[in-house]
Amino acid sequence: MDHSPLSLAQSLLRCPSVTPEEGGALAFIEGVLKEAGFAVHRPVFSEPGTPDVENLYARYGSGDPYLLFAGHTDVVPPGDSSRWSHDPFSGEIQGGELYGRGAVDMKGGIACMMAAALDFIRNTPGFKGSIGFLITGDEEGPAINGTVKLLEWAKGRGERFDHCILGEPTNPNRLGDMIKIGRRGSLTGRVVVEGKQGHVAYPHLAENPIPGMLRLLSGLLSEPLDQGTEHFDASNLEVTTVDVGNPASNVIPAEARATFNIRFNDLWTPQSLEEEIDRRLREAAGNTVRYRLTMDPTNAVAFLTPPNAFVGFIADAIEAETGFQPKLSTTGGTSDARFIVKDCPVVEFGLVGQTMHQIDERVPVADLDRLTGIYRKVLDAYFAAAS
Numbered sequence: 119m120d121h122s123p124l125s126l127a128q129s130l131l132r133c134p135s136v137t138p139e140e141g142g143a144l145a146f147i148e149g150v151l152k153e154a155g156f157a158v159h160r161p162v163f164s165e166p167g168t169p170d171v172e173n174l175y176a177r178y179g180s181g182d183p184y185l186l187f188a189g190h191t192d193v194v195p196p197g198d199s200s201r202w203s204h205d206p207f208s209g210e211i212q213g214g215e216l217y218g219r220g221a222v223d224m225k226g227g228i229a230c231m232m233a234a235a236l237d238f239i240r241n242t243p244g245f246k247g248s249i250g251f252l253i254t255g256d257e258e259g260p261a262i263n264g265t266v267k268l269l270e271w272a273k274g275r276g277e278r279f280d281h282c283i284l285g286e287p288t289n290p291n292r293l294g295d296m297i298k299i300g301r302r303g304s305l306t307g308r309v310v311v312e313g314k315q316g317h318v319a320y321p322h323l324a325e326n327p328i329p330g331m332l333r334l335l336s337g338l339l340s341e342p343l344d345q346g347t348e349h350f351d352a353s354n355l356e357v358t359t360v361d362v363g364n365p366a367s368n369v370i371p372a373e374a375r376a377t378f379n380i381r382f383n384d385l386w387t388p389q390s391l392e393e394e395i396d397r398r399l400r401e402a403a404g405n406t407v408r409y410r411l412t413m414d415p416t417n418a419v420a421f422l423t424p425p426n427a428f429v430g431f432i433a434d435a436i437e438a439e440t441g442f443q444p445k446l447s448t449t450g451g452t453s454d455a456r457f458i459v460k461d462c463p464v465v466e467f468g469l470v471g472q473t474m475h476q477i478d479e480r481v482p483v484a485d486l487d488r489l490t491g492i493y494r495k496v497l498d499a500y501f502a503a504a505s
């Protein structure tokens with residue numbers, strides 16, 4: 119069987135695994151890893167109101183240290199397939215690039231992890247430690263029957279991980295640009311200002327909520343939340359919508375609503391942030407603005423894997439393979455790393471993200487080879503350091 123990263127990636131891309139469909143992708147991984155001697159499990163998780171989702175957990179070896187590769191085989195829908203240069207699930211190559219939904223996010227990354235692990239195992243008989251794969255089919259969807267439950271399931275079996283590499287596409291422009299050593303948290307809040315509906319010609323009989331909303335929003339935005347930290351940008355509060363929903367020009371509306379989202383750094387927890395928002399609103403409202411604040415539940419807290427020997431293995435491997443010193447970053451949206459970090463340090467490094475979720479998502483075949491080379495060097499360094 120051909121275990122080149124290209125062949126593995128093509129096989130994965132040909133599986134139509136749009137969330138929550140397994141599409142044959144996990145079955146393919148199971149077959150390859152089993153053949154290489156991994157113990158493979160395929161837990162299916164359910165939750166009322168969400169589709170059942172298949173997942174995969176595989177482990178080779180039984181000793182410490184335990185290095186875990188994590189990722190997802192589900193993909194976002196391809197959109198209008200006729201707008202693609204090649205069928206989004208055909209795994210075609212053109213001009214040295216492999217096309218398909220998931221090419222960079224993140225079946226390509228999984229193919230590289232698999233190719234590197236199989237090559238390491240073949241060439242390092244009797245190495246001390248374990249290599250695992252934690253692969254979910256529910257990252258791009260509700261993310262309820264995926265990584266969170268898979269981690270719980272694994273812990274219930276007594277599994278303990280030492281370090282994890284998550285293969286999301288972390289590089290903005292070229293392979294080797296960027297490692298993610300943490301992520302910002304995300305918190306959404308909603309404000310409703312209550313007024314009293316009435317005729318614009320008789321404002322003394324009504325109470326317009328809009329001036330009150332303006333005061334609250336300027337109170338929220340007047341001061342930066344912080345100045346950033348060593349590894350994080352400043353936290354950012356973005357008002358995402360302000361709604362009155364009033365079609366009439368001669369009516370004072372009854373209430374005004376606004377929603378905001380905060381991407382926050384490691385100076386904050388959702389609780390401390392909520393207290394700060396509450397304080398700012400109370401101050402801006404004084405005794406005159408009647409309002410309600412609600413915060414959406416969040417499981418996206420900020421986290422950081424401090425630059426240490428493990429991050430060093432990855433940075434060194436990247437430099438050896440590409441010649442670039444990667445930036446250690448905490449930018450971008452949330453990822454499943456926020457769940458895994460509760461169990462072990464996580465570093466994210468994968469392909470170049472430029473075409474992810476787009477028409478004609480694609481990856482240079484050369485990048486697949488080089489990312490495999492990077493993961494392979496990480497495995498060498500990681501297990502050499504342990505023995």
Ligand SMILES: [Zn+2]
Pocket residue numbers: 190223224257286287
């Ligand atoms: Zn992804």
